[in-house]
Amino acid sequence: MTLHHRTFDTVVIGGGQAGPSLASKLDARGEKVAVFQEGPFGGTCLNDGCRPTKALRASAHAARAARDGARYGVHVDGVTVNVAEAVERKDALIDGWRQGATDYYENHETISYVTARARLEGKQGDLYAVRCGDGADDVVTAPRIIINTGARSVPPAVPGLDAVDYLDHHTLLDLKEAPARLIVIGGSYIGLELGQIWARFGSHVTILEHGQRVASREDADISEMVADMLRDEGLDIRTGAAIARVDQSDAGVTVTFEDGTTLEGDRVLVAAGRVPNSDDLGLDTVGVATNKRGYIDTDEHFLTSTPGIYAVGDVNGRGAFTHTSYQDHEILADHLAGGDRSVARRISTYAMFTDPPLGRVGLTKADAVAQGLNVSVADYQFKDLTRAALDGVTAGLMRLVIDEDADRLVGAAVFGLAGDEVVQALSLLMHVDGPASALETWLPIHPTVAEFLPTVYRARGPVEG
Numbered sequence: 001m002t003l004h005h006r007t008f009d010t011v012v013i014g015g016g017q018a019g020p021s022l023a024s025k026l027d028a029r030g031e032k033v034a035v036f037q038e039g040p041f042g043g044t045c046l047n048d049g050c051r052p053t054k055a056l057r058a059s060a061h062a063a064r065a066a067r068d069g070a071r072y073g074v075h076v077d078g079v080t081v082n083v084a085e086a087v088e089r090k091d092a093l094i095d096g097w098r099q100g101a102t103d104y105y106e107n108h109e110t111i112s113y114v115t116a117r118a119r120l121e122g123k124q125g126d127l128y129a130v131r132c133g134d135g136a137d138d139v140v141t142a143p144r145i146i147i148n149t150g151a152r153s154v155p156p157a158v159p160g161l162d163a164v165d166y167l168d169h170h171t172l173l174d175l176k177e178a179p180a181r182l183i184v185i186g187g188s189y190i191g192l193e194l195g196q197i198w199a200r201f202g203s204h205v206t207i208l209e210h211g212q213r214v215a216s217r218e219d220a221d222i223s224e225m226v227a228d229m230l231r232d233e234g235l236d237i238r239t240g241a242a243i244a245r246v247d248q249s250d251a252g253v254t255v256t257f258e259d260g261t262t263l264e265g266d267r268v269l270v271a272a273g274r275v276p277n278s279d280d281l282g283l284d285t286v287g288v289a290t291n292k293r294g295y296i297d298t299d300e301h302f303l304t305s306t307p308g309i310y311a312v313g314d315v316n317g318r319g320a321f322t323h324t325s326y327q328d329h330e331i332l333a334d335h336l337a338g339g340d341r342s343v344a345r346r347i348s349t350y351a352m353f354t355d356p357p358l359g360r361v362g363l364t365k366a367d368a369v370a371q372g373l374n375v376s377v378a379d380y381q382f383k384d385l386t387r388a389a390l391d392g393v394t395a396g397l398m399r400l401v402i403d404e405d406a407d408r409l410v411g412a413a414v415f416g417l418a419g420d421e422v423v424q425a426l427s428l429l430m431h432v433d434g435p436a437s438a439l440e441t442w443l444p445i446h447p448t449v450a451e452f453l454p455t456v457y458r459a460r461g462p463v464e465g
């Protein structure tokens with residue numbers, strides 16, 4: 001919590017997944033660096049995003065495996081889930097990581113790491129001014145500013161919702177008991193992941209998605225498979241859900257739909273959209289431009305419209321993941337050292353951590369066709385994979401999307417057992433710009449999910465219809 005100087009070479013506003021690592025690299029190059037971070041070390045990912053949700057996902061997976069044991073000849077009677085203990089396990093993991101990193105940065109001899117909100121406040125001479133408190137002395141200056149302030153969830157504009165004690169991804173993670181009936185507003189990645197976890201913890205979960213399908217960024221048939229997998233587990237998935245209003249009721253919460261029907265729940269989780277944390281940064285005082293949705297405009301090296309000011313992570317709209325933010329830091333560090341890395345060649349990749357998960361890279365089938373490529377597609381059902389049968393996890397589909405003219409894989413979806421890992425072999429092939437036909441001669445390990453990639457590749461054919 002020490003400001004070692006008043007004037008720095010670089011000031012980082014926001015300690016997300018890029019800022020602290022950038023600070024360390026610039027410090028190692030001899031720069032004077034300050035990081036201002038509002039809230040606990042680690043930003044969204046560590047505190048209320050990726051890691052805590054995956055810790056609880058592991059507990060939910062264990063619950064499912066215990067209940068399902070008889071299928072494997074393992075009989076477990078009277079399975080109960082103690083949500084408080086699952087949350088304790090999650091907290092122990094997160095607290096340990098957070099404490100170690102906090103100690104490192106707060107006690108750093110040269111990096112100034114300050115737990116405070118910061119905002120830009122114009123210029124002092126040639127330097128940018130950053131305010132981190134109300135006092136006259138709470139201003140530091142630097143010729144270079146790096147913004148890494150992330151994004152936050154926002155509730156949809158549903159009448160009545162603001163008067164309801166609703167849950168978000170932050171408060172849900174600390175519940176000590178599973179609500180008997182949990183309504184989830186939002187059928188995208190976060191809503192589906194959290195809905196499945198709490199269903200496995202014992203809640204009756206209803207997912208309300210206003211669009212016509214969940215996980216709507218995916219090919220329609222894959223969205224449908226995801227919904228079917230969750231329905232098979234007992235989740236009630238309602239698409240085209242037109243919510244008229246939400247009210248607190250004696251029982252808990254009542255959702256009223258536009259057709260007059262209602263749905264009662266004990267708690268409601270809102271997981272329906274995020275906005276960038278760019279609105280209270282004083283961007284106007286230094287002329288940094290944003291787009292209509294508030295994301296900071298940057299070039300391929302994350303330089304904003306103002307010289308010397310960079311934006312990395314979710315706030316630049318070039319990714320919405322920890323891995324994209326972390327890679328932003330690598331690219332910017334390289335660029336500032338005179339290297340030639342840029343974000344221009346980044347291939348989109350991510351996973352939805354339902355269980356089984358969906359791993360994705362590059363284009364969907366629909367997008368590849370829309371781009372006019374000479375596309376062939378290979379689909380392979382998980383029920384036909386040896387490893388999926390051995391493990392008894394047979395839901396899902398593996399899809400390769402190939403540009404036949406270029407002999408290049410342009411996209412893949414692996415929804416099924418280990419999909420989050422298997423897709424990475426395909427992502428690497430795309431990253432090194434290797435030929436798709438290499439999948440045919442590659443030697444995979446038996447018996448794994450990935451061993452079927454050569455078979456899947458050979459099964460490709462033209463897109464029908």
Ligand SMILES: Cc1cc2nc3c(=O)[nH]c(=O)nc-3n(C[C@H](O)[C@H](O)[C@H](O)COP(=O)(O)OP(=O)(O)OC[C@H]3O[C@@H](n4cnc5c(N)ncnc54)[C@H](O)[C@@H]3O)c2cc1C
Nearest residue numbers: 014016017038043044045049050118150313314320321322
């Ligand atoms: C429930 C959930 C699950 C997720 N799961 C995954 C996953 O499995 N995999 C994955 O890759 N991504 C996941 N994400 C997304 C991931 O968490 C984010 O993409 C990632 O954390 C973004 O990092 P960032 O660097 O942009 O900033 P963040 O991690 O959002 O951190 C920004 C920090 O800046 C602080 N800040 C904001 N304004 C200021 C200011 N003015 N001054 C000082 N500090 C400020 C904020 O308080 C915050 O702590 C998940 C997100 C959620 C919500």
